[in-house]
Ligand code: KG4
């Protein structure tokens with residue numbers, strides 16, 4: 179068996195992710211090199227119901243997790259005996275889904291007598307940036323936008339974060355998913371709204387850009403979501419058909435409002451905190467229009483811009499293995515009493 183790492187010196191970590199609707203496992207070496215990255219997406223199953231059904235997600239994780247881990251080890255050309263540690267997402271996420279990954283990781287750690295590392299899923303998203311950008315080092319500013327979270331954070335170290343702003347209501351991805359459903363695009367919303375928006379007019383509707391008085395860095399997406407719903411309802415009441423043109427214009431106008439809100443806070447933080455490096459993370463960071471807008475904004479400010487490839491933006495275990503490596507290096511190990519924490523904060 180050919181090994182691309184030094185068994186004595188290198189730290190080999192198996193990452194496991196099962197917080198929502200992706201069952202994933204990956205192997206990393208020293209937190210930067212990814213030897214394998216296996217993702218089983220349950221999207222097709224949940225599409226039938228228009229969104230993630232927690233009970234189905236948990237059952238599917240149980241059905242798939244061993245297979246996914248076996249493939250991650252095989253792709254990496256290693257066995258469980260080569261591992262130094264197993265890192266697992268223990269929150270935030272769906273409790274039943276998280277428990278599958280946590281139980282699996284505990285079983286491996288116990289059976290192989292190796293270290294167990296609990297990883298915060300949101301920190302995992304940030305760490306996805308280290309995979310393809312080894313030159314990126316803390317401190318930097320990071321916008322994490324996913325289906326469950328929207329945070330603007332300062333990564334002060336590889337494992338420490340200072341939260342500058344967070345959403346007061348819906349996460350950005352959640353807003354994409356909800357408006358996709360409202361305009362008849364279905365699930366998963368993000369990629370579908372992005373595609374529809376490409377042929378729409380971003381100025382067709384003036385959707386609101388919320389401002390939060392107490393903390394100007396906080397986000398709110400419930401206002402723009404309600405405005406979209408009201409627009410759709412009034413169109414229906416006028417007997418208008420929700421055709422492709424209307425879908426595209428609503429999608430483009432909604433996306434423009436979301437991008438404006440995110441960009442405004444990022445620019446404000448760059449200015450106030452003298453930021454030199456900015457990174458994006460989370461499922462919404464795979465949105466090309468958002469990436470383009472924030473990249474252009476950073477270039478204008480002379481700030482280095484980083485963003486993971488889309489495969490490392492949406493849920494994956496490579497980011498968990500990488501975040502796990504940094505926790506391991508800092509000595510942040512978990513005991514076999516590690517539990518799922520659905521509401522875990524950053
Ligand atoms: O990070 P992620 O895979 O899972 C969570 O941790 O939530 O993010 C999923 C979210 C979903 O809400 C999905 O609609 C959104 O990311 N998303 C997108 C795009 N691709 C995924 N949102 C906007 N544009 C996209 N291209």
Ligand code: ZN
Nearest residue numbers: 324461492493
């Ligand atoms: Zn995620």
